[in-house]
Amino acid sequence: MKKIVLLGYMGCGKSTIAQNLSKITKIPFLDLDECIEKRANLSINEIFSQHGEVYFRKLEHEMFVELLQSPENFIIGLGGGTPCYANNHELLKGENVDSIYLKASIDTLYNRLVHNKSKRPLIANMNEEEMREFIAKHLFDRSFYYNQAQHKVVVDDKSVEETVQDILGVLA
Numbered sequence: 208m209k210k211i212v213l214l215g216y217m218g219c220g221k222s223t224i225a226q227n228l229s230k231i232t233k234i235p236f237l238d239l240d241e242c243i244e245k246r247a248n249l250s251i252n253e254i255f256s257q258h259g260e261v262y263f264r265k266l267e268h269e270m271f272v273e274l275l276q277s278p279e280n281f282i283i284g285l286g287g288g289t290p291c292y293a294n295n296h297e298l299l300k301g302e303n304v305d306s307i308y309l310k311a312s313i314d315t316l317y318n319r320l321v322h323n324k325s326k327r328p329l330i331a332n333m334n335e336e337e338m339r340e341f342i343a344k345h346l347f348d349r350s351f352y353y354n355q356a357q358h359k360v361v362v363d364d365k366s367v368e369e370t371v372q373d374i375l376g377v378l379a
C-alpha cells in the first residue's frame with residue numbers, strides 16, 4: 208500500500224485532516240513538523256529563531272526522504288512549505304506515494320490563521336492586513352509546487368468529515 212501524503216498552505220488542515228483520516232483508515236499518521244521537532248528537540252519556532260529557515264528546510268527535506276523510505280505505511284501531513292524546497296515536489300509523484308493537495312482559498316486560510324499564528328513563525332509577527340496580503344502572495348508563489356500533487360481536494364466550506372470523505376473518494 209502507498210503512503211498518503213497531505214500537503215497545502217499553512218492552516219489548510221493537513222494535521223487535522225490527517226488525524227481524522229488515520230482514525231477511519233487505521234493507517235498510522237505522522238506529522239512532518241512534529242517529527243522535525245522531535246528530531247531537533249526544539250519547537251519549530253525555536254528552530255527558526257536559533258538556526259534560521261535554511262537549517263529548518265534541510266531538516267525538513269531529510270526527514271521527508273526518511274519517512275518515504277520507511278517500509279511502514281503512514282499518512283504523512285507535510286509542513287506548509289515542504290513541497291516548495293529541495294526536490295520535495297518531485298517526491299510527491301513517487302510510485303509509492305498518493306499525494307493530495309488540500310486546496311483552500313485565501314479567505315479560508317486567513318480566517319483559520321488569524322487567531323492561530325503564534326506557532327507559525329512566518330506569520331507570527333504580522334498584523335491582520337499584512338497577513339492577508341502575505342497569504343495572497345505566498346499562496347500564489349507556492350501554487351506551482353502544490354499543484355504537483357497527484358490529487359486535489361478543495362476544502363473551503365467543508366467540515367473535517369466531508370474533507371475526509373472526499374479524500375477517501377479520490378483514493379478509491
Ligand SMILES: Nc1ncnc2c1ncn2[C@@H]1O[C@H](COP(=O)(O)OP(=O)(O)OP(=O)(O)O)[C@@H](O)[C@H]1O
Binds near residue numbers: 285
Ligand atoms: N473543516 C476544517 N478542516 C480542517 N481544519 C479546520 C476546519 N475547520 C476549522 N479548522 C481548523 O483550522 C486549523 C487547521 O490547522 P492545521 O494545523 O490542521 O493546518 P495545517 O495545514 O497542518 O497547518 P501547518 O502547515 O501550519 O501545520 C485547525 O485549528 C482546525 O481546527
Ligand SMILES: O=C(O)C1=C[C@@H](O)[C@@H](O)[C@H](O)C1
Binds near residue numbers: 288289326
Ligand atoms: O508554510 C511554511 O513554510 C511552514 C509551515 C509549517 O507547517 C512549518 O513547517 C513552518 O512553520 C513553515
Ligand SMILES: [Mg+2]
Binds near residue numbers: 222223240286
Ligand atoms: Mg500541520
